[in-house]
Every structure is written in C-alpha cells, then in structure tokens.
Amino acid sequence: MDAFTGEIRLFPFTFAPQDWAYCDGSTLTVQQAPALYSIIGNLxxxxxxxxxKLPNLNGRAAMGAGNGPGLTPRPTGTAVGEDQVTLLPANMAGHTHAVQVKVGGDTAAAVDTPTSTSYLSQPRNVLLYNATQPVAGGPTLAPTTVSQAGQLAPGSSVPRSTLQPFLTLAYCICINGEYPLRP
Structure with a gap:
C-alpha cells in the first residue's frame, strides 16, 4: 500500500525511509514540502x-483527536501531559485514619476478626481486637506508635515520574506520497 502525504507510521528501524521524516518537531520550508504544507499547514x-514544523512525537504517545462523554476536547495538534509532576498535599484526596485503642484486659468481648467498630488492644494470645468502646481518659499510645507517612516536610516537594512503560520506535511522517483527497 502506498503512503499518503502526511500519514504517520511507526517504524522499528533506526532511519526514516525515503520520502519520510522523523516526527521530531523539525522545521521545513514550504518550498521543501509544499504538498505536506498544504495538508498540515502550521498546525x-x-x-x-x-x-x-513537523509533529513532535519524541517522548509522547499519540492520542486520538476529538472529545467524548466526560472528556476534555482535544483538537488535532494539541500537546498535553508532562513527563513528571510534583505531587503536593493539595493533589491528595482528603482522608483520615482513625485508630481506636483500649487496654487488653477485657477478654470476654475480644474478637478474632476486626470490624469497623473494633478497637485495637494490647496483645493477648492471638486476640488483637476488642469491640468494647474505651472509657474517656483511658490508655494512650506512645507518640511513636502512629506517625506521619506519605508527605514531605512542609514546603518541600519531589518530582515524580509519570512515564508509562514503553518501547521506543520511530514515528515518521510521509513527506512525498499519494495526495489524500478530501471527501
């Protein structure tokens, strides 16, 4: 099958075939490729x-143009996304982790399988949970029992890679092929 001018294909080798160019954002003059310019213009x-400029697909994944239910419209030629982002506390969904604790002296109400109303108790055999609510002013945990996790010191941040697993291939655009006719 002959290629259409402006068609983009993936190639598994280390060169752009004759009449093709890498999709690397290179600049061409209109005189170098008038047919391709008439198709993609300055998109x-x-x-x-x-x-x-040719499309730049270096380090990018191709995405279908248009929109769908609940999606943001993406016109042809729009580049979006980042190689890495810095996650901040504002990026995390709000949530809590309740720790309910009591002294493990109540053996009558001990349970082997915790529920959302069970309380953590000190070890006694294998029974670690108790369904009885602790009394006010009851036992306290050592300050090191529960600590902050998943967050850096206030004001600091670390970039996090957002790259999906990949295999590099060469995106190339046909510069000189069969001219595509509009319907």
Missing part, C-alpha cells in the same frame, strides 16, 4: 507561508 508551529 504544529512555524511561520505561515514560510516554514512549518
């Missing part, structure tokens, strides 16, 4: 009438 950048 990916450049100076109208003088030069234009």
């Amino acid at each position: 990916y950048g450049g100076t109208p009438g003088q030069n234009f």
Whole structure:
C-alpha cells in the first residue's frame, strides 16, 4: 500500500525511509514540502507561508483527536501531559485514619476478626481486637506508635515520574506520497 502525504507510521528501524521524516518537531520550508504544507499547514508551529514544523512525537504517545462523554476536547495538534509532576498535599484526596485503642484486659468481648467498630488492644494470645468502646481518659499510645507517612516536610516537594512503560520506535511522517483527497 502506498503512503499518503502526511500519514504517520511507526517504524522499528533506526532511519526514516525515503520520502519520510522523523516526527521530531523539525522545521521545513514550504518550498521543501509544499504538498505536506498544504495538508498540515502550521498546525504544529512555524511561520505561515514560510516554514512549518513537523509533529513532535519524541517522548509522547499519540492520542486520538476529538472529545467524548466526560472528556476534555482535544483538537488535532494539541500537546498535553508532562513527563513528571510534583505531587503536593493539595493533589491528595482528603482522608483520615482513625485508630481506636483500649487496654487488653477485657477478654470476654475480644474478637478474632476486626470490624469497623473494633478497637485495637494490647496483645493477648492471638486476640488483637476488642469491640468494647474505651472509657474517656483511658490508655494512650506512645507518640511513636502512629506517625506521619506519605508527605514531605512542609514546603518541600519531589518530582515524580509519570512515564508509562514503553518501547521506543520511530514515528515518521510521509513527506512525498499519494495526495489524500478530501471527501
């Protein structure tokens, strides 16, 4: 099958075939590829009438243009996403972790399988949970029993990679092929 001018394909080798160019954001003059310019114009950048840029798919995944239910519209030529982001407390959903504790002296109400109303108690054999509510002013845990996790010191942040697993192939665009006719 002959390629259409402007068609993008993936290639598993280390060169762009004849009449193809890497989709690497390179700038071409209109005189170098007038047919391709007539199809993609300055959709990916450049100076109208003088030069234009090829799509840049280096380090990117191709995404279908358009929109769908609950999705943000994505016109052709739009580049979105980041290689890494810095997660801050504002990025985390609010949540709590309740710790309910009592002295393990109540053996009559001890349970082997905890529920949402069971209280953590000190070890006695294998019974670690108790369903009886502790009295006010009851036992307290050592300050090191429960500590903060999953957050850095206030004001600090660390970038986190957002790259999915990948295999590198060469995206190439056809510069000189069969001219696609519009319906």
